[in-house]
Ligand SMILES: O=C(O)CCC(=O)C(=O)O
């Protein structure tokens with residue numbers, strides 16, 4: 001399938017296709033009489049990786065079978081191919097028949113990478129004394145019964161693998177012509193029988209690379225392999241080598257045969273040395289990138305953006321606003337929304353009614369439609385094709401794309417499948433898996449934590465992604481809907497999808513080259529509460545702050561900023577957002593059990609309140625822990641900022657409540673001291689609009705704050721100096737949030 005790089009009608013896309021490797025120059029390459037052959041019908045991700053690794057060392061393999069239909073039989077999944085590979089090679093070598101010194105290196109393509117120079121490969125080959133050398137593996141395949149016919153070995157692997165071999169042309173040619181074989185016969189069996197013919201083996205000096213001097217087949221040997229890091233003081237960056245710790249060798253060609261493809265994918269994040277290093281991050285991820293800025297916006301790829309709301313999700317408004325803020329022309333985006341949650345119908349409606357018409361098209365699947373996740377996801381893939389999309393972009397409601405350039409950057413990355421790395425902040429939970437168990441479930445790779453915490457940045461080939469990812473639609477056009485699907489019995493939709501991609505050897509990349517955003521934790525979300533997002537301060541701190549803290553809050557702490565002081569030692573700060581003030585009022589009014597305003601108060605330890613208000617305590621709505629955390633995290637720093645030298649962490653507060661003043665209920669509060677070291681008093685609604693009158697008067701200073709600002713907080717000492725009263729509310733309802741800190 002095509003990449004944008006190869007689209008001629010897109011003009012100069014800034015594609016950089018050729019890997020450059022400055023330290024791997026092979027000076028001896030030209031003098032070598034070697035030909036490198038491989039077989040590949042399609043330019044898959046694996047093929048691209050193979051070619052890139054070859055070019056790193058200046059190797060240009062001859063690709064046989066390019067563009068043809070695979071004729072190598074059924075066993076493509078287990079071993080890279082069949083007899084067809086042999087017949088292709090035999091045909092290709094015909095033209096060289098008389099050439100005695102010529103050396104032929106054959107490798108599979110999709111699951112192979114080069115780790116070293118061709119001249120070094122030749123040197124090591126010559127040192128073996130073999131005329132033809134095959135790679136070795138621990139399994140006798142495809143015919144186990146032949147195992148006993150193999151010579152015993154002291155060290156290394158005993159059996160032949162046909163994915164990697166090297167030989168002089170005459171001897172190799174003899175092997176290729178030893179017997180007839182059909183295109184769909186097994187190539188490994190063919191070579192095995194040639195090898196097991198002792199007389200033939202000896203006369204043609206056919207050997208196996210038992211100890212992986214050159215060839216490393218991974219299957220069955222993954223535990224023997226280790227990536228070694230070499231920090232050379234004089235080098236610009238560290239180098240990486242593959243080491244076989246069992247044989248103590250450093251192989252030069254590595255083959256992810258059988259079920260070891262994922263191991264090869266892991267290794268190829270670091271190998272060949274130069275694709276990634278800790279100074280520059282990923283070097284290889286620049287290959288094939290495009291630059292959208294070089295293309296007129298009106299011709300930017302058409303994206304089918306599919307949003308999935310499969311769980312009740314905190315901060316869904318934030319989710320939608322980040323989707324809306326993505327830096328991409330909306331007239332190039334088809335929007336598809338699958339919502340299974342009735343609770344979110346109103347949020348979806350708010351978004352689509354306001355912004356839906358800006359998109360190229362809009363399709364919505366509602367909870368009433370009752371379609372299961374996999375079918376909605378499969379449908380969205382086929383919608384993408386029906387709309388002739390260039391790209392498919394899936395985003396789950398738990399994925400907050402904080403970086404507005406996310407979509408654009410992913411497109412520019414220009415990979416078949418790429419996900420922006422998203423994590424639950426401070427947690428190891430992310431939207432990718434570094435490794436898989438044998439039965440396809442989560443396993444942790446060695447580098448998982450380093451990637452999840454962005455200690456290592458790059459573009460990582462991984463076996464599982466979810467929550468947000470971009471798929472090049474040419475992939476969807478290449479395979480049919482039974483091959484790429486979210487529908488698989490007994491597995492959830494994401495796992496089914498990734499399984500289909502793995503089966504097709506499509507690479508899934510996750511990028512943390514920059515910060516893209518974060519994941520929402522939905523596990524404790526309780527939609528039976530009024531304002532459930534308010535209760536998410538612990539689970540989703542970052543989103544909570546974004547939603548509920550005043551946009552100017554952090555400016556309060558700026559040393560150059562003069563904090564407002566409307567009365568002596570009464571400080572005034574913006575602290576919470578309108579979302580917060582609305583939510584807190586709603587929490588209290590939904591609960592509704594306002595106190596009587598009498599002195600008797602059974603909520604208090606002493607049962608008596610000298611200066612009662614009409615109020616509801618935070619613990620009555622199950623929000624006390626949250627409030628105390630808010631005090632510690634957002635209020636305490638302000639206190640330390642203005643009342644110097646007083647430290648009390650965490651702040652204590654027993655009395656935390658919302659007060660309601662009304663002309664016909666309790667309209668004012670008589671002069672009093674608070675039993676606090678300091679008191680905070682947050683205005684929850686708007687004077688002049690929601691009520692008239694009100695405010696707080698500090699009697700000793702004859703100073704009143706009456707022009708209170710919604711979301712702003714007064715902070716004042718509680719005792720002795722700051723004798724105060726609540727002024728009369730003459731109309732409407734006034735709400736304030738009060739806490740007596742450090743009583
Ligand atoms: O109405 C005001 O702003 C003051 C309230 C107050 O002093 C209190 O609740 O202790």
Ligand SMILES: [Fe+2]
Nearest residue numbers: 672673674724
């Ligand atoms: Fe007070």
